[in-house]
Amino acid sequence: MAQQPPPLVESLSEEEAERIAAKLDIGSRLRKYRGPFAIFITVMAAAMSLFHIYTTGFGFFTAPIQRAAFFTFVMVLGFALYPGRFKGELEERRLPGPLDLLLMVVGATCGLYIIVNFEDIVMNMGNPSQTDLIMGGIAILLLLELCRRAVGPVLAIICAVFLLYALFGNYIPGFLSHRGYPLQRVISHMYLTTEGMFGTAAGVATQYVFMFILFGAFLARTGTGQFFIDLSVALLGGFSGGPAKVAVVSSGLMGTINGSSVANVVGTGSFTIPLMKSIGYKPHFAGAVEAAASTGGQLMPPVMGAGAFLMADITGIPYSQIIIAAALPALLYYTGVLTGVHLEAKRTGLQGLSRDQLPSAMKILKERGVLLLPIFAVIFMLLRGYTPPYAAIAGIIVAIVAGAALPTTRVHPIKYWEALVQGARDALGVSIACLSIGFIMGSATLTGAGLKIANGILMLSGGNLFLTLVFTMIACLILGMGLPTTANYLVTSTIAAPALVTAGVPLLSAHLFVFYFGIIADLTPPVALAAMAGAGIAGSPPVKTGVQSFKLAAPAYLIPYVFCYAPQITLVGFDFLSGMQASFTAILGVLCLGISIMGWMFTTVPWVQRVPIFAAAFLLIVPGWETDLMGLVLLSVVAVLQWKKVRGQKAKGALTVGGKTAS
Numbered sequence: 001m002a003q004q005p006p007p008l009v010e011s012l013s014e015e016e017a018e019r020i021a022a023k024l025d026i027g028s029r030l031r032k033y034r035g036p037f038a039i040f041i042t043v044m045a046a047a048m049s050l051f052h053i054y055t056t057g058f059g060f061f062t063a064p065i066q067r068a069a070f071f072t073f074v075m076v077l078g079f080a081l082y083p084g085r086f087k088g089e090l091e092e093r094r095l096p097g098p099l100d101l102l103l104m105v106v107g108a109t110c111g112l113y114i115i116v117n118f119e120d121i122v123m124n125m126g127n128p129s130q131t132d133l134i135m136g137g138i139a140i141l142l143l144l145e146l147c148r149r150a151v152g153p154v155l156a157i158i159c160a161v162f163l164l165y166a167l168f169g170n171y172i173p174g175f176l177s178h179r180g181y182p183l184q185r186v187i188s189h190m191y192l193t194t195e196g197m198f199g200t201a202a203g204v205a206t207q208y209v210f211m212f213i214l215f216g217a218f219l220a221r222t223g224t225g226q227f228f229i230d231l232s233v234a235l236l237g238g239f240s241g242g243p244a245k246v247a248v249v250s251s252g253l254m255g256t257i258n259g260s261s262v263a264n265v266v267g268t269g270s271f272t273i274p275l276m277k278s279i280g281y282k283p284h285f286a287g288a289v290e291a292a293a294s295t296g297g298q299l300m301p302p303v304m305g306a307g308a309f310l311m312a313d314i315t316g317i318p319y320s321q322i323i324i325a326a327a328l329p330a331l332l333y334y335t336g337v338l339t340g341v342h343l344e345a346k347r348t349g350l351q352g353l354s355r356d357q358l359p360s361a362m363k364i365l366k367e368r369g370v371l372l373l374p375i376f377a378v379i380f381m382l383l384r385g386y387t388p389p390y391a392a393i394a395g396i397i398v399a400i401v402a403g404a405a406l407p408t409t410r411v412h413p414i415k416y417w418e419a420l421v422q423g424a425r426d427a428l429g430v431s432i433a434c435l436s437i438g439f440i441m442g443s444a445t446l447t448g449a450g451l452k453i454a455n456g457i458l459m460l461s462g463g464n465l466f467l468t469l470v471f472t473m474i475a476c477l478i479l480g481m482g483l484p485t486t487a488n489y490l491v492t493s494t495i496a497a498p499a500l501v502t503a504g505v506p507l508l509s510a511h512l513f514v515f516y517f518g519i520i521a522d523l524t525p526p527v528a529l530a531a532m533a534g535a536g537i538a539g540s541p542p543v544k545t546g547v548q549s550f551k552l553a554a555p556a557y558l559i560p561y562v563f564c565y566a567p568q569i570t571l572v573g574f575d576f577l578s579g580m581q582a583s584f585t586a587i588l589g590v591l592c593l594g595i596s597i598m599g600w601m602f603t604t605v606p607w608v609q610r611v612p613i614f615a616a617a618f619l620l621i622v623p624g625w626e627t628d629l630m631g632l633v634l635l636s637v638v639a640v641l642q643w644k645k646v647r648g649q650k651a652k653g654a655l656t657v658g659g660k661t662a663s
Contacts, residue, residue, distance in 0.1 A: 027429025068114035075107025136191030154482030196442035205434035214423035222403035241345025242352030247272035255297015259305030287534030288548035325570035339594030433487035480521020589620030
């Protein structure tokens with residue numbers, strides 16, 4: 001079996017990491033069982049994963065039947081694993097309570113009812129029976145309750161409001177008014193068609209999200225996550241502030257597949273945060289670095305936490321165009337985070353790991369390099385035109401083969417069973433969110449709410465594009481504070497992105513805009529869940545950690561506006577020369593932004609120089625010859641002043657090093 005190298009620092013135990021995640025992330029508050037019921041839950045979770053693998057790669061069911069089966073699994077596992085009330089600690093018990101058992105059985109019955117009576121439902125479409133409506137009403141109430149338990153009250157309330165809007169919209173004055181629909185019509189629309197809870201959002205969960213979360217579980221169980229960390233340590237650990245750069249790279253690599261900011265912070269941060277602290281990074285900075293790096297992984301092609309596939313499915317834009325459009329912005333984001341890390345190390349005089357602490361990169365690649373093959377397999381399949389679910393299956397198969405290929409990567413076969421179980425558990429929360437979002441999307445299609453809200457945003461902004469963008473940003477950030485990132489994008493793509501498109505923003509830019517702000521909500525104070533997770537591991541003040549993560553992620557708050565005002569930054573539909581110019585100057589702009597925030601270039605940057613370098617950042621990030629030239633002039637002026645200051649300090653024999661004056 002694979003032999004793991006001894007750790008450089010003592011990392012958090014798995015139990016401690018789960019405890020921190022549970023305090024911050026509602027979706028992580030899963031019960032644990034012991035005894036016969038634990039076996040039942042394990043078998044159900046593995047069966048759910050195998051069902052998705054089979055229906056994706058080897059079998060075929062019509063969409064309603066597949067989604068109803070998905071709903072059935074979710075009902076059983078959801079009510080068994082998510083407690084009705086979280087008491088501050090993860091529960092461990094032998095059996096669920098009587099009420100939870102009842103809800104499991106009734107919920108599963110509602111799902112199986114669709115499967116068993118599918119032909120009759122289709123034949124009677126538009127004329128549902130009394131039993132159809134009773135089962136549908138129960139299913140809606142159960143899903144709202146499960147949403148409250150697994151995702152939180154925010155989404156449950158939003159879904160309930162949209163359901164009430166479909167029923168009583170005729171009583172609302174103004175542009176949101178509609179003719180109103182009877183209860184029977186709303187239940188039928190939400191339960192018996194593919195417009196409601198079994199609609200697009202459920203399809204996205206079954207086809208894309210679940211499969212890539214399962215793929216991530218296989219990577220984790222075959223040691224790929226540890227491989228990323230070890231390789232990053234070998235390549236970057238010796239540089240100034242090396243452990244923080246290790247955190248940025250390794251967390252970004254896992255984050256693009258993981259799809260959950262908090263889970264990624266807890267998973268990789270349990271190692272990287274103690275490592276950063278061990279060389280002198282302050283706890284709040286170490287927690288912020290991990291939070292910024294983990295969250296940004298969802299902006300990174302080719303997977304983007306399944307976001308690229310969702311966007312392709314919703315917009316109809318080819319997947320290849322989406323990952324090209326997202327490539328430069330992701331590069332800018334991580335350039336900004338690495339710049340902040342490097343400048344902080346220079347400012348405080350932090351060194352990297354000593355040579356004897358660094359593993360050999362060649363040895364790691366030789367012994368465990370095959371663990372990269374699953375990711376290459378996914379990329380290869382996607383670029384060859386295969387669907388994302390097929391690509392995920394190919395990645396899982398290659399992960400199994402790679403995990404058994406060499407003595408240094410070989411794992412016990414039980415790890416593959418654990419991956420099936422853990423994949424279903426990890427996907428449960430977002431699956432419940434996607435099913436629940438069907439109420440929002442279903443109400444939007446039934447009442448035209450999406451277009452009405454878009455018109456309302458435009459009316460509120462007076463048709464001004466900048467104000468429209470600001471209002472949309474605020475909506476995305478607020479929703480993102482209470483929703484998982486995948487769920488947030490599905491909601492905002494329905495109710496916010498249409499406003500931007502109506503205002504004249506290109507379709508791809510509009511969706512990237514809402515996608516970005518939905519994700520970086522996890523770094524935005526006062527909630528900043530990813531930063532709170534980093535603070536919990538680092539033992540640092542949560543607010544201070546959140547503010548620092550906000551600073552490190554600063555480019556992400558500017559880039560979405562550039563999507564809309566200068567779409568050539570997406571590199572789609574523009575010539576090579578303009579693309580290269582936009583790339584080069586935008587990277588310079590991000591470096592300037594980091595310098596202005598961290599207050600360090602060649603030496604300390606006084607406030608009188610921070611202002612022009614901050615202006616240079618904006619001018620360089622926005623594509624265009626005129627803005628680029630003005631930005632380069634400002635950058636050159638500050639660079640010359642910094643160079644003269646360093647020369648003067650050397651001449652006097654006093655140079656600022658590590659924040660102190662050394663003779």
